[in-house]
Amino acid sequence: MHQTTRLIRLAASSVAVLLLAPPGAVGLNVAQPTFVEDVAPILHANCVSCHQPDEIGPMSLRTYREVRPWARSIARAVENRDMPPWDADPGYGPWLNDISLNDDEIAAITRWAANGAPRGEGDEPVYEQPEAAGEWTFGEPDWVFEFDPWEVAPEGPDEFRDVLITTGFEEDRWIRAIEVQPGDRKVLHHFILWRAAEGASYQESWMAAWTAGAKPYRFPAGSARLLQKGRKMIGDFHYHPRGEAATDTTRIGLWFAEPEEVAKELVTLPIWNAGINIPAGDPNYEAEASRVLEEDVLLHAFTPHMHYRGKTMFFSAELPDGSTRDLLGVSRYDFNWQTTYQLSEPIRLPAGTRVRVKASFDNSAGNPSNPDPTVDVKWGLESTDEMLNGLVDYVAADSDDSGQAADSTGASGR
Ligand code: HEC
Incomplete structure (x- = not known):
């Protein structure tokens, strides 16, 4: 669903480009991108929800005037995939709430910055606030x-x-x-x-x-x-x-x-391992946890949950027929972003499937978010303790429920 929205958005933003561009050019103008035509629509769709006054982002990115001084750091942040914050590796999903940029969008921004961040001709697109703060999205709550x-x-x-x-x-x-x-x-x-x-x-x-x-x-x-x-x-x-x-x-x-x-009840199955004991200074402590599904389910979402030393988390399924399926990979976990990765289409898994969560932790001084690399760290509720908790949202599946085919190995693309 998200892919479709993005295609529509790119198509809309490229209409004007098409009028100026040589015949045959489609999509973003990756060669000569401008703020007005190419960059502003990307920022408005993916960045401004946080980067505006009174939001958590450190600077506002709505207008050319606001964005221009940041052009180089923006290019760096998107090229390194530090921004927007989205830790899922490419190749899983697709996700309903995916805010990551695709390769063309990243290329357009980096080229634009390298070309001196040109504004381009015409009026700037105006950022439209999706909803006014203080109002409830689905009407008055119960x-x-x-x-x-x-x-x-x-x-x-x-x-x-x-x-x-x-x-x-x-x-x-x-x-x-x-x-x-x-x-x-x-x-x-x-x-x-x-x-x-x-x-x-x-x-x-x-x-x-x-x-x-x-x-x-x-x-x-x-x-x-x-x-x-x-x-x-x-x-x-x-x-x-x-x-x-x-x-x-x-x-x-x-x-x-x-x-x-x-x-159906939406169940969150916590797949956790409270036995972790991460030695002081260890840059790569590995541990895992798994649980067997007791019924046929439709998986809807995953939430990797660790604390400051959390480094990677991988979710996979081992089906009763012996096949395996990769579900989600997060190779750069960041405690700051407690993202729930919501599948666009649920994944059906049969009873007896083992869902496995493999995690790694960095308790070394090389981890910039590590509050103290000199102590061993165990499971605990304080954020300076650690957790290995892979949360899986599912509903029980009926025999006629479809979903992404469980025996597909295509999800991970690797
Ligand atoms: C979910 C909120 C959120 C979204 C979406 C987001 N940012 Fe950020 N951004 C932040 C926060 C918060 C920081 C401050 C650093 C941190 O906490 O990671 C930041 C930092 C930055 C920085 C570094 C600023 C500095 O001081 O050097 C840049 C550049 C940046 N964001 C650009 C972007 C761009 C470009 C996008 C969209 C493609 C984007 N951000 C999307 C929240 C967000």
Whole structure:
């Protein structure tokens, strides 16, 4: 689906180019790109959600005036695939929420910068804000929770906090969509909503995550997450000081489904290994975890979850017939971006399939995000501890459900 949108977008942005370009030229003008024709549409579609005033990106990238001084660092960031933040390796998916640039888009930006970042003729395309802040994407939610305001100091290390949420729901609730509205997007780096373990206050199962630029998540049609009556939730905040004092009052909105509307529970299967013990200084500690599916499933999404020393994570499936299938590779994991990779089309896997998660960690001084390379690190809830947790979203499959063919090996392209 995303591919189609992108094709349409490229087609639209190239109409004007076609009028000027020699006959036969299609798509982006990779040879002589200009800001107006080629670069602005790419930035508007992939960067400005974060790079605008009051968003987490350090500079605004809407207009030529704003972008021009950054041309070379933009070229470097896209060429290295540091930006936009999207850690999935190419060749998996396709993904509903893919924000990565394709090779032509990268080539257009780097060539444009190398050519002196020309503006081009005509009016600049104007960035259109997709939705006004403060409004809810799917209409008024059925339940809104506002966290108490939290002061974030202007300077200092990143702050983490967990807040327990008592819902007071008197019956089980089926949740079909969740939206997180960050109070201050300049300081809230990411937020994860968990279900608390029953009768306890530790994070047990994943419900939703928000990172800068993320869109609200509506669960696949006919599916919903179950929150049992009396079950608490935990809001897990990561704040990044931005040089000035800030107060964050984040809200979450839930939309409920009637039980009879829910065909399937959206289950998040955590595939984790709590036995990790990463030696101080080790640049490549490897460990894995796996779980066997007890029923036929349609896989919808993957969320690799590690902390600062997390380096790579690979998801694969070993089917009962002995065949294997690569599902997702993340060879440059970055703790800053808690991305859920949502498949455009679910992958069907039969009961008995083993889903395997292989991870590696860098606990050396060569890892710039390592808070302390001199200590051994074990599993733990603090972000300075580590986790090896590969989360897999699925719904139970009926015999007539299709999906991407399970025996295909084409997904990884390698
Ligand atoms: C999801 C939010 C997000 C998106 C989307 C995003 N950025 Fe960024 N960008 C950031 C943040 C946050 C930083 C600050 C560094 C960091 O935390 O990684 C950053 C840093 C940068 C920098 C380095 C700035 C410096 O100080 O040197 C450049 C250049 C950049 N982004 C360009 C882009 C471009 C070009 C795109 C689109 C192709 C893009 N970004 C998309 C969030 C985003």
